[in-house]
Amino acid sequence: MxxxxxxxxxxxxxxxxxxxxxxxxxxxxxxxxxxxxxxxxxxxxxxxxxxxxxxxxxxxxxxxxxxxxxxxxxxxxxxxxxxxxKARATTLPYAEKAPTGHSRCMVCEEPIAKGELRVAVEREVDTGSFVSRGAGYLHPACAKEHAEADPDLLEKVRQNSVSLAPADLEAVAAALDGE
Ligand SMILES: [Zn+2]
Ligand SMILES: [Zn+2]
Known part of the structure; x- marks a missing residue:
């Protein structure tokens, strides 16, 4: 429900x-x-x-x-x-349009262009002295392997992506679901 x-x-x-x-x-x-x-x-x-x-x-x-x-x-x-x-997604995982061109995809290591759709997931960041948790970014198509590891990923992304228009969300869903 x-x-x-x-x-x-x-x-x-x-x-x-x-x-x-x-x-x-x-x-x-x-x-x-x-x-x-x-x-x-x-x-x-x-x-x-x-x-x-x-x-x-x-x-x-x-x-x-x-x-x-x-x-x-x-x-x-x-x-x-x-x-x-005005809404900003705050609960991971979520999808959004990249607000800057500074992030890099965790999978293919290519930069994610400003305005391009990206998926943010939680990742562990090893700083050398401790492990903290932060957001890691992925191209929707590169996020597929996360979708395989977490079968509820798409469901969570749908819930959490408060800043995305429905058509953009569908594009992310299609990439996550795609062959
Ligand atoms: Zn009220
Ligand atoms: Zn990628």
């Missing part, structure tokens, strides 16, 4: 963004979060307008799947577009 939109069943839940109560009967956005204590998904709730600012990619996903009427759908979509442009 992915993220969801539903009418608030009670007035008790508070919005995770603005901390105000979400009134009973209004549409709210639920971000699915892992739940270690119970079966089934657990949700963190947001007002739709708050989610458009804080969780634009996740709200877009939920809006796309929501069949009901959303009173300010057009305004929400506009807010989503605006805030998605």
């Amino acid at each position: 992915p993220h969801t939109i539903e009418e608030a069943k009670s007035g008790r839940a508070a919005c995770r963004t603005c901390k105000e109560k979400i009134e009973k009967g209004v549409l709210r956005f639920g971000e699915e979060v892992p739940n270690q204590f119970a079966e089934g998904p657990s949700y963190q709730w947001h007002h739709l307008a708050c989610a458009a600012k804080k969780k634009p990619a996740q709200l877009e996903q939920a809006l796309g799947a929501f069949a009901g009427d959303v009173p300010d759908r057009a305004a929400l979509e506009q807010a989503i577009a605006e805030h998605k442009g």
